[in-house]
Amino acid sequence: MSAINELLDRARARLDRVPPEALAGEAAAGALIIDTRPVEQRERDGALPGAVVVDRNVLEWRLDPTSTHRLPIVTGSDQRIIVVCNEGYSSSLAAATLQDLGLRRATDLAGGYQAWLAHRAGAG
Template sequence: MSAADRVDPVGIDELLERVRRTYDRIEPGAAYEAARAGALLVDIRYQALRTRDGLIPGALVVERNELEWRLDPVGSHRAAQATSHGLRVVLVCNEGYASSLAAVSLHQLGLHRATDLVGGFQAWKAAGLPVVPA
């Protein structure tokens, strides 16, 4: 029997609960203030959603499948903004689900100040925070 066979499977809802207990998530207003104070907002939504709904001004766009490579501060494919493991990162997906799993992935790379936006881009927009057309 392999190690994978010995792991008890969990559903996605339980997995989200588990990972979200490992860090503090951030509400839209607090994310806006964090960005003003120097946190890096990272929009991980795919192109069709950005085109449909717009962009958060100043957010770094990195689609989810490239996230770890672009934000690893010691990686060979890092974005210029990925300056240190101490960087405060706020991940933004569409509704705040994929970003939770992505935040934990960044924690595994040593980015322990990474978090995600509760409710994602839709909550940001509903809060009346700045959005520009894509």
């Protein structure tokens, strides 16, 4: 197994990953949905309704509750945060890093935006 796959497995082992069909319920319950997809992917595939767009390269600074650069919508370490990337790989690593920063309820969307899009197409 490659080193990155081992790192990904370790990250996911501590996440309570959200399946695509549960994302709307999480948002309705107050979870902060963070879309880290690059602008090119959002333009190509569409926006994720209700999500806050945060570039991956500044994610930790914008979500760390102790950072002077945090977004005002970040309220504390017990806030439910769900990170969404395109296919659910970089979001797993990002969510684990957010947990390391003290955001203990941070997680990601299993399968990313593409899984959510497929679920939405099948449900509609």
